[in-house]
């Protein structure tokens with residue numbers, strides 16, 4: 001998996017005049033959505049390392065998601081966990097459940113899981129790692 005590009009965004013933080021610079025490194029995961037679907041079955045997970053960071057790619061019935069492959073509780077690899085019907089990834093260690101769309105833990109236990117961007121483009125499926 002090769003890094004394709006980096007993008008930078010400058011935006012205003014809500015309710016302040018503080019400007020925030022966001023850097024995203026982009027990686028091509030698959031050549032097409034069809035290839036992604038054939039290689040990653042529903043409720044499947046794939047661990048990749050991008051920008052030195054372990055990332056868990058997940059496919060559910062609602063789509064593809066990318067999150068840090070480290071549970072915010074005590075760091076267990078979430079790619080060893082399971083995916084449930086609520087679009088949550090369940091940590092194999094203490095069963096904390098993180099929603100794949102926003103990273104929130106279902107019972108508010110601890111920090112949010114870091115989510116990353118996945119874009120389906122004409123030329124492939126791309127992972128955008130927030131740095």
Ligand code: FES
Nearest residue numbers: 071073074091094
């Ligand atoms: S390490 Fe994931 S729930 Fe404890």
